[in-house]
Amino acid sequence: MQSTLLEQLQADRAAKRPVVLATFLKTGEQRLLYLVGKQGLKDLDPRIGEAARAALLEDKPRTVETEHGPLFLNVFNPPLRLILVGAVHIAQALVPMARLTGYEVAVIDPRSAFGNAERFPGVALSNDWPDEAMAALKPDLRTAVVTLTHDPKVDDPALQAALKSDAFYIGALGSKKTHAARIERLTAAGFGPDDFARINGPVGLSIGAKSPAEIAISILAQMTQALRQQKSAQEA
Incomplete structure (x- = not known):
């Protein structure tokens, strides 16, 4: 994970912001998805946003298929x-x-x-x-x-x-x-x-x-x- 991404994830967790770490399993590319303000969702299939929201609601990670291959959605929920x-x-x-x-x-x-x-x-x-x-x-x-x-x-x-x-x-x-x-x-x-x-x-x-x-x-x-x-x- 890139250091800047890790620092942002740590900051999100400290601020108790719900966030999903999305990882494209074929390329290793990662980004953070936020369900407020659509941050991190630009240029992604809208279904990824729906899957990320569902993962946050269920408090459970999941893998979804995309045109770029499988995408792993890891949930970091606050209490x-x-x-x-x-x-x-x-x-x-x-x-x-x-x-x-x-x-x-x-x-x-x-x-x-x-x-x-x-x-x-x-x-x-x-x-x-x-x-x-x-x-x-x-x-x-x-x-x-x-x-x-x-x-x-x-x-x-x-x-x-x-x-x-x-x-x-x-x-x-x-x-x-x-x-x-x-x-x-x-x-x-x-x-x-x-x-x-x-x-x-x-x-x-x-x-x-x-x-x-x-x-x-x-x-x-x-x-x-x-x-x-x-x-x-x-x-x-």
Whole structure:
């Protein structure tokens, strides 16, 4: 591997950017493929970009056939991340569950009475407003975003940021009536049906959950479904 390529790959991993190292097996030519901004995809068959995206989503390397011979796609994914907006009881239950399944968790809540170390020991906390916090966290293909406050002043800016990102899962707590009002506000903000289809609202699988812990289970199950079944859904 060329030293410049290696240095860039190390920098990408340090910055936690999802990247695919593509190697043409016949020639040894290598390049880094990024799924944001189409970097590295110029002059390549669009199907290579699709294969690289699928490899990132599945977190599994693969070999694809091209007109230049077999191309090996090696995946370098950052850890899974969960961004929770709202330091409420459901968040307190969901944080340890998500950590057990491999997520790095960040909790955003401008209300320091809720978002504090006493309630969330050892968790990355932000008391910034969600638009500022989300800009700093930069959700990507490996990120799930869940809003839990019921407060449009807090939830809506986070949802707008999530919808502009590549987050693989977006969930919003609230009843069907609450979600309908949310859609009206997002429509006024310039979002449309394709955006709304990305929001799981009411959040979580419909399992009759009642307690904060049960709701947390339903959310994590739906996140897992979204993460692991993305490719099959795209192919349907």
